[in-house]
Amino acid sequence: MEVIKYPVREDWPSLAKRPALDVTTLFDTVRTVLDEVRKEGDVAVKWYEEKFDKVTLPELQVSEAEIQEAHALVSEELKQVIRNAKDNIEKFHASQRFTGQKVETTPGVTCWQKAVAIEKVGLYIPGGTAPLFSTVLMLAVPAHIAGCKEIVLCTPPNKEGKVHPAILFAAETAGVSKIFKAGGIQAIAAMAYGTESVPKVYKIFGPGNQYVTAAKQLVSLKDVAIDMPAGPSEVEVIADGTATPAFIAADFLSQAEHGVDSQAMLVTTSEEIVTPVMEAIRQQLSVLPRKEITEKALEHSRIIVLVTEQEVIDFTNMYAPEHLIIQTANYVYIAAQIENAGSVFMGPYTPESAGDYASGTNHTLPTNGYAKAYSGVNLDSFIKKITFQEITAEGIKNLGGTIQVMAGNEQLDAHRNAVTTRLNIL
């Protein structure tokens, strides 16, 4: 962990650098798998499951019996909290529903927008030692509320060919239509192109390793939309002298444990909190099971001391963190100055893990500075807005002249004729 005190502005960009990986180097490998799944369908998916996940699958789709079995295997306690988190995510995302208003821009010319759900969406949930059922909720709950008709989920099975019961329970609770045992590039390909058993979807969501990221990027070039470009997870904590060092340390470490390429940043004007925070990190780290991963992530994490609060705000908007935690006396004021961030956590009792799991906000957020242009996943991600317009005879009389002159000046005579033909009979 680097501590940088009072850097000059010219050095800020290098301090805002991420340990991001360029996945374009993987494109050739990824393209091979994509092409085979497009051509061979289920056969290719099964073949790659055997190759990469070391499992022979008679069927890709998770059966009704397996889903029922999962019910019995998940503890009541876990079921209860999954339902609680689902309710909060549902409440917050339901509040984001859009109703377009009709606008008469010129007498007789009425325009409006209508939100319509994307009919078929695909959710990718990575495998690994721990079951990421929280990501199932974060993607499937808004898809369901938005009204997506087909919600497809792909996740790699374990070596016994099983999907973790908590994933299955969360998927069923959130309204997933079909679950498939498929991971990595082959899963993305299956959802992008469709196979005999996996439906083709129109938009793919979800995190994954660098191969999944590369596959999503490649299919997004022409076959399907994706949620957003992905990079390693990151947090910035803004703190002042009133902050509790143990809270800052805990938030730092909860980011760092995600993976060796995670990044945590503390940005402060209070030089005096640096030592207590570092001490708290040392103490808390020593008892963590994921200590090794966490220590690696801390290597490219930073504590940056700046002179003024305005510098802290400027640095933050330049860094554009995925997660921003503000633990200062005036956190409401600072939050109001934030222009680039994925999700902002305000005050001493608002840890990032609240938003990661259960407060209701989404945890699929723009990393790698993408918060300058992208929103995190929200209800909008599962709909598109179609514009409608209706023009009366009166309306085309009022607006027709404008259209005719504009079309004429753009030398598009047929565009002009489409108006003239109508005005001629009125």
Added chain:
Amino acid sequence: MEVIKYPVREDWPSLAKRPALDVTTLFDTVRTVLDEVRKEGDVAVKWYEEKFDKVTLPELQVSEAEIQEAHALVSEELKQVIRNAKDNIEKFHASQRFTGQKVETTPGVTCWQKAVAIEKVGLYIPGGTAPLFSTVLMLAVPAHIAGCKEIVLCTPPNKEGKVHPAILFAAETAGVSKIFKAGGIQAIAAMAYGTESVPKVYKIFGPGNQYVTAAKQLVSLKDVAIDMPAGPSEVEVIADGTATPAFIAADFLSQAEHGVDSQAMLVTTSEEIVTPVMEAIRQQLSVLPRKEITEKALEHSRIIVLVTEQEVIDFTNMYAPEHLIIQTANYVYIAAQIENAGSVFMGPYTPESAGDYASGTNHTLPTNGYAKAYSGVNLDSFIKKITFQEITAEGIKNLGGTIQVMAGNEQLDAHRNAVTTRLNIL
């Protein structure tokens, strides 16, 4: 123009095929230009302007004097209609402003979204014989309303090194900050990476030829967001026996004149209108100045006769047209069934050219079936929504247990500790 009567459903997908080009074959060429502009900045942009646009540019930026000069060169009539169109576009896009509401998902846990403008955006306006000032309005007006601080516009100059005065007038009217003489791949590169004179932006908008499209796709992989993937323009007209053949023909031709790869489709249950429509197309086409282009586009345009209205609706939602014109007696009913389209034009007096120019809706729309997952450009395209949350001591007591159990089950102990550390002192 092909006429297909009563095709079976299995044949529909082939009837919905577009003459779309695969731009990935251009990636190697495009990457070379991108890389040079990234390394060499203005020098490379000027070099490629000399090579591709045959013009030597001492300065890339359009000067204040040139903008003033444009004022004198644009007719009062054109100025007036540009202002009229701008007012309508402004009215409609201003109605799309978003205000997030605070939601208390659990007592003491409050979440909300806030819309913040993307600070720097880049608009690309293609060159050619006709000045596309309408596209300037469609991109710059919502960017300005959204509150984007820097609105950069790139467009190729003519061989005298000048930008068309109507482009400059529209840009100034709509609130563009800086205009640069640069076209093609080098313009996209300049905005994606920044040069000595062109600011780096966070999102790039606008149409272009296949090289521009390929360049936008490549830079979108890691450097900058883009509006949407682009393809040739297209229209579908739904008509019944009550429709006026001359209107259908005019709408057909106004789409076809865009370019040789444009596509127009008429989908109807009324076999009796086919001959009158074809006759009207023949008549109107004969006097069009862009007759040759238009005829080429008609080669892959189609008239499809279906049995039932439900088939017409199903076909339309499968085709997912960029523009959809509905000229039937029950156009309100049919419009309500549309799930996949970019922009819908309802009734006899609502030609597509109204939305192309002046009614207020945006004309930058998803082509190539992308309407299944993408919206057209709208106010959302220029903002991102940041989520905020504030949890009180009471709130973390209420929600903490849920977070702890979920984090524990995902084996993320530091995530759990971030809650435990806080609960311990409460």
